[in-house]
Amino acid sequence: MAREAVIVGVGDVPLKDGKVVGGGSVLQVQARAAKAALDNAGIPMRDVDGLLVAGLWGVPGPGQLPSVTLGEYLGIFPRFADTTNIGGSAFEAHVAHAAMAIEKGYCDVALIVYGSTQKSERSRTLGGRPPVLTMQFENVWGIPQPVGGYAMAARRHMHEFGTTEEQLAEIAVATRKWASLNPAATMRDPISIDDVMASTRISDPLKLLDCCLVTDGAGAIVMTTAENAKAHGNKPIHIRGYGEAHTHWSIGAMPDLARLTAAEMASKRAFDMAGVSHDAIDLVECYDSFTITVLMTLEALGFCKLGEGGAFVSSQRTAPGGVFPLNTNGGGLSYCHPGMYGIFLLVEAVRQLRGEAGERQVDNVQTALVHGTGGTLSSGATVILTNN
DSSP states (O other), X not given: OOOOEEXXXXXXXXXXXXXXXXXXXXXXXXXXXXXXXXXXXXXXXXXXOEEEEOOOTTOOSSOOOHHHHHHHXXXXXXXXXXXXXXXXXXXXXXXXXXXXXXXXXSOSEEEEEEEEOHHHHTOOOTBOSOOOGGGHHHHTTTOOBTHHHHHHHHHHHXXXXXXXXXXXXXXXXXXXXXXXXXXXXXXOSOOOHHHHHHSOEEETTXXXXXXXXXXOEEEEEEEEEHHHHHHTTOOOEEEEEEEEEEOOSSGGGOSOTTSOHHHHHHHHXXXXXXXXXXXXXXXEEEOOSXXXXXXXXXXXXXSXXXXXXXXXXXXXXXXXXXSSOBOTTOIIIIIOOSSOOHHHHHHHHHHHHHTOOXXXXXXXXXXXXXXXXXTTTTEEEEXXXXXX
8 A cells, every 4th residue: 555645743943032942052942843843743752763854053063964963862763864955945855855755665754853043143144155166256246145146136037027126025014914923923013115115225126124034943844654644643734746956056057037947847846746726725835035035936836927926916915814825924034034944834834734823824725835945046845735
């Protein structure tokens, strides 16, 4: 009989003013998130035999061996490990990899974990990314990384399609409205388009409120077989389709500055595998490192045509009460952003599909699309989930 992989648990750690409540090292906050997810699933830590982790922010040294280090700390001995790191989209890719591993019998219970204490440690700066590959030809000119690369894409999109700064501001305002409904969100005070437009210019045309937060954070996801989920009395979240791709590292090598090719590739595979249309998607959780990320992602996913993203998000279409619920926990723009945000997209989608999102719960959610973006619009990974 074929084994089906399902999601059975999610967890995260509480934040206050963007920092982990109670403090702790990056390993400690990951352990807390892992325990929360396993408790949510009703599965003991000793049953975990698959471990997927991307990065250990705050753990020094190039030879981190992330899964080995975290596995030792958690006291588990996984027989399947995956440390794929393609940036913020890594965790959507991990869901796909864990599903394949479970379905093939490489493991029975997979734990996906990420955590960062970058705000507490003041380890995130505009100093940029290492001058590897073609990035060595960009950094010398003083481009602030990563925001400078996203700003270049935003300016190109504006040049080609007439997208405006006010349209980008619509995304920040709508996302903050969702955050106001989330007690766990770092930034909950309402903002207006005028507020976004008047905020400090970081890298033209992107302003402070176009940019994601810098916070701590940790999240975890537990996956197992549908049979095991039934034995534990869990209501499973089904993984219907997935895809991943990456196209470049430095912004100078991006195939088309106004087009998110990686997201187009990843989402096409996910939709083809799931066998559903865009009309079947009730909820979208997509990476919002910057407002331009959201706009270009919506176009790449096919919810609107290339160049029409600005019009699509106008009039608060994606806000609470709008016809297109998007980033319902407040996103990286207002909820949290601990370096790589993609795992929190999945946590929120699962909670929405279970009807456990509290005041921000969207009615009648049965199918959710989750899309992560990594690097400088470099990588993309898409997952389509259902609750039936």
